[in-house]
Amino acid sequence: MIDLQLMALLLIPLFGGGMLAVFGARPWAAELNSLMSFCTFVASVALTMRVIDAGPQAAFNEQFFIDQFNVYLVALTAFVAFTTSLFSRPYMRIEQHHGKLSVGMLHLYYSMYQLFTFAMLVALTTNNMGIVWVAMEAATLTTVLLVSLYRTPASLEAAWKYFILCGVGIALALFGTILLYFAAERVLGQGGTALLWTHLNEVKGELEPTVLKLAFIFLLVGYGTKIGLVPLHSWLPDAHAEGPTPVSAVLSGLLLNVALCAVVRSKVLVDGSLGSHFAGNLMMGFGLLSLLVAALSLFRQKDIKRMFAYSSIEHMGLITFAFGMGGAVATYAGMLHMTVHSLTKSAIFFAVGHAVQKAGTQQMDNIRGLLQVSPTVGWGLVLGTFAILGMPPFGVFASEFLIVTTAMHEYPWTTPILLISLGIAFAAIFGKVQPMVFGETTAKPLPHPPALVPVFLHLLLVLILGVYMPAYLSDWYRQAAALLG
Amino acid sequence: MLGVVGLWVKDAARFIFPLSAAASLVLAVSSVLALSTAPETLVLPLGLPDLPFHLRLDPLSAFFLILLGAASAGISLFGTGYFRHLEDKTLRLLCLEYHLFLAGMALVMLADDAYLFMVAWEVMALSSYFLVTTDHAIPDIRKAGFLYLLIAHVGAIAILLSFGVMQGGHGIGAYTFDAMRNAELSSFWASAAFLLALFGFGAKAGVLPMHVWLPEAHPAAPSPVSALMSGVMLKTAIYGILRVTFDLLGTQLWWWGVLALGLGLATAIFGVMFAAVQADMKRLLAYSSIENIGLLLTGIGLTLIFHVYGKDTLAALALIATLYHSLNHAMFKSLLFVGTGSILHATGERNMGRLGGLMRKMPWAAWLVLVGVLAISGLPPLNGFVSEWLLLQAFLLSPGLPNDYINMLVPVAAAVVALAAALAAYVMVKFYGVIFLGQPREASLERAHDAGIWERIGMGWLALACVGLGLAPVFVVHQLDRVAQMLLGVQLGNAANNWVFLTPVDIERASYSPLFFLLAVLGVMLLTSLLVRRLYHGRVRRSAPWDCGFPAQTARMQDTAEGFGQPIRRIFEPFFKIEREVPSPFDMHPHYQGRSEDRLWYILYQPLQHLTEKLSAMAGLLQHGRIHLYLTYTFVTLVVLLLFV
Amino acid sequence: MTENTEFIFAILFQLTQLLLVVLAAPLLSGWVNQCQAWLQNRSGAGVLQPYRVLHKLFHKDAVIAYNASPLFRATPYIVFGCMWLAAAIIPIIAVDLPFSRAADVIALVGVFAVARVFISLAAMDIGTAFGSLGARREMLVSFLAEPALLMVLFTASMISHSTQLPTIVDTLAHHQFVIYPSLAFAALAFVIVLLAENARIPVDNPSTHLELTMIHEAMILEYSARHLALIEWASSLKLFAYISLGIALFTPHGIAEVGNWAGLPLAIGLLLLKLMLAGAGLALLETVSAKMRIFRAPEFLGTAFLLAVLGLLIHFLLGV
């Protein structure tokens, strides 16, 4: 039964990729894309229901394993992928109308989009650290093609950097995986089961500490590149700024989460084996560094998408910090922050996408008076910005509240950095967004009506999460937090 | 009560403002009742898991709710008239924000757990930000809004941290105020919490040196909003400080009090000094708000000192003075701000140098504002005097503290308070005299019209409150005793035993009866006027004022706002950053301009800004495009990490 | 003696004093002027001159500027009322005055402030250059003088642990005789404040109409006839109040206790003596000192403020 559901979940996007590889050039490709994503979403919901009822389960002779932790990421991923596909329909039409995209490019876009979803879902659901790696690599490859979609010099450069850096990072992660296996095979013996997370988790106490330390470093540097932890983050702003906006949305909304999920999984193993807080401390360090540097970099950005890319780095840093602190509340907060960040950030990118199309430039100095030219986009951007800046009653505040207070309680010495970074980030982003939405402007309306349902849908969800969390959801989070310890 | 709040938030057309005024009245009255009853708590099914929204209505919050209700009732009534001319779209938006603002403030005072408190706090900040930037086409207003929200947010994070310090035990459930009350803190952490709270709330209240946003944001906002912000929102910060210091933190240290006292005095003097040299009437009022916040903080500091040294009656006295003054300030400052609002409507002019003689054009506004002016200058028998009187009493009764330094400090502090009060009178005479008295300085002022009926009602209500609070101090103090009872466990028992004389401690030590005073003066006035008319006559002849032999006098030759402030600027020269454009003897069109600015901005904030920019420039160097470098980062990171295992 | 007879006596005292002050006040200013005249080798207009002036002014028709507001017309009465009340609640012949319960020393300062604010507002009402000039200078002088006065009063009330004038006077007069060094400072400060607040040389010159130097006269420039009369009367009441306040604070000895008929004549006699001495002293001071520039005034008053605070500190240091 679970096998079937899982198969549905994984095969729909794969099949969709195939379909769109064939029909991607048709005028109704966009609708097909959305349809496929919707089916994926439905499947993910079904799977989630099941897991909530029946608890963690393995599938395909344990090659896949689904517990509360990854299933909520699965649901989140499927959902955001779906809304993004909705958004990309008019967005891509407008781009085409502006002559930035050809039909062939769209063709590539749609098929790659589905494959990308597939890769992410595999990376989330698989139980095999090796396959995690494979899926991550696959996700990288697909997104590289998406980032370079426009074929402009800038996009090529961005894609190339993205490709090389993440390729190297991923390769290092592979070495880490190998070391993990090296340690594991001596406990679990040769062959298939030695890379299965569940098994590793059972025997994590017996794994060889020195090897795991080494392994974790490689895994952290490897997947950390993908998360965008400073100083491995260099690819991230370029890729976000130069790729098509829907891709930026899924990149910072989803892919980063997936990579982080992998790191967290391995952190559980390593700290379990070392019996110390080694991995946690490393993560906290990287988190704080990313937070600080990202906040400072935000100050000087001129390109709007670049700026929000940095804000993604900042938030990933915060989440990494939270998971690094560990403990029930912090982990809980970390997962909550993952959720609300993906929702908010993708919403922001949707709004930004249309704003950029209106103004015809990504330079923030040339974007003015959004509230006047189209109030919906303007308000979407304003509210999204306030949400991402951690203004209540949006959900981002809830998680930041928990993270900051817990940090104050557990690791007081970190709080000055938190205070400074959050303050600077606020000043930077808010100070740049305010003149964009306010004031006067002369911009022409768009050829197609913008898709703002996703924006406000996301923001609404974030708002609700901020003031009210349904009991089953919180239980679900709590179990996940318990799983990760 | 929250039902009422919820009703506010619902957006509707113009009749909503009187409605909300009524609602505020209901709120105020119900809180008056709640003042005497035991604390009621309420838990909503909202909020974080394990941390639903807790609400609690105890005397402290009840008192501040009274303040909110009473002030906002008048302001909303005024707003009914003031916002009449807006077109519908803007009005709807503004109405929504306005009531969100009110609801946020009410919730701040009702919140009983850190999360709800922060949510309400930031909702308050956010909605007020949108209100401030109502006409955001003007860049200066955007700048003001930015500064305001930035400082508010940083302050909010500080408050958050202080809650983090105070949280009781682990888990999400540890953020209720009850848990915090029970938490045992070492004196170090308690101090940390206090300092963080002081910083955070101080940033909201405009305490030195976090005051810079206040004189920018208040003038930028529409007048009823400035009234709300200055009259009520600043008090939420005072509420927060009181709540944290006396309710949540179990122990207090004497130096907290000294710190608060010092900060308060500095703020008071600073505020009034700058108020004296302002030419923009709303800026002037904003600075005077800073001054009053300083006085309130002084009162809190005094309370702390007395409380720590076990002189609880005096602590109660100081606390009651503080609360009383915050109530008074809410009333007269709102009155003055809405007054400027109707002036703006009538003349479209904020610069006092272009006003004058409005008393003839708009008598209603003039007389009502006069009440506020007299009250804020601390003149008997109005309310401003009562709270100052109580505060000074607290100072006078202070000797005998075990700490000599504080004993030395207290009289000096009293002197500073007295100085600030006297300067406030100066400022207010300037404010009123330049705007309402004399001759109109511009021809356009001839077309000025008086305040509308709604505006009159609103201002009338506030003025009435000023008079009432001034004439019936005994009753008020009796009510405030409950708050003192709750926070300090002591009452000013014999305050109420004599309905005509206000005797905080003992009839032999001090007493004051505004009612008697008023009657005496009025009686004497009546008597004299009667006698004069009886013994002599009441003939009056009108003629032109004496021009001392210089017939070519124009209205422009009157004393301007700058001129009136000039002595102050001259006496306190070093505190201002003064830029002057003095005409040379040969100018065909001589033109004088003087601006006095806040040195703190240049000493404190600009360096901060530059530092941040420098740092971010350094961060920018990381990202300079060469892929080899990026690879090197990866490589180095890897090697370094490997080295350190 | 029973309760209510005592109370009746108290009321009696109070009424006596009310009448006494309002009638005697012009006499005092007349006395001061006369002394000045003598000191300057002039024959002088006689002690009763102020009464004649008032009488004359009351007879005249009031002339008011076209744009004068009701505030302008009400002010003289308010000022007069405040000053009368102030003078009436300072215990000079007997300690126990029912009225003085209504306003202790802080309130007393408040009363002065009310008068001052109203007269400044009235001065700005017409909108001539002089009015606002005078108002500005008046407020300038007062914002330094008022705290100084408060500090002086605080010193006294610190000593007697009360802000009630009767209690203060009672403590100082009828308990065993102690020398208070703090009061010495206070007295010095008080004199300066007195000079400043009553528009006296060296801060102001009541007898000049030279625009550049005048303060008080500049404010009341627009007043005439009965309004002017009331204001003049009020200012002589103010002078009276200040001097008697000084007497009450620094040389209260010999003041009658409640219902002590025997002590009353002596008290009155002493009071007259003190008043005359004080007036003469004031005249002497004014004669020997010269009017100072308006911007020296803040320094002058600042000195007073510091002296007063110093007195307070000394009280804390020495405990007396």
Add this chain to the structure above:
Amino acid sequence: MASNYASQFVNLLAALLLLVVFAMLAQRRILSMINLFAWQGLLLAVSTFIVAYSTAQHHLYYSAGLTLVLKVLLLPWLLHRLMRKLNVRWDVETLINIPTTMLVGIALVIFAFNLAAPISQLAEGITRGLIGIALASVLLSLLMMLTRRKAVTQVVAFLALENSLFFAATSATHGMPLVVEFGIALDVLVATFIFGIFFFQIRETFDSLDITHMEKLKDD
């Protein structure tokens, strides 16, 4: 007995592998770099084969074959074709001059060995100390990537990196589970194709494969 020989032989191959990496690091000409890469692949295949034989793990035969096909024949051939198509025959320009690079390389090797010492204590059987070599060659290939200036050479270095990883996977740890290895191989293949596409795109947009052209995107 056999396993003993085998282990010695594998160790020898490992040493050769390291040598080849060094040779690539020192190499100035692209084509010969590609050939060296092919040689590396061959060594990899052989060592995998021997490990498979000595430890009798059948799936290792598959991966040995996979390696042979993919990394010895297919990829080098592809790369050669690319080179011919884009007719890039120029010499490799390095950012840091070769001797310095070599010195850094030596340091890295020592570092890697020290790092791996405790681990190789754990390893039993024929794979003693191979981790160290694998680690060393990983670091070396990384070094190669960040000293090379041309896109092609970077890619070759990247493939060399993958090779050394693969070596670690097969020889040091007796091979990962087959599914993983297939996945890895597939990814490598796809990656190479994408690289190929990129070369053409880069070439036609920047009419050169010098990646120093691609330094436009930066914070300023």
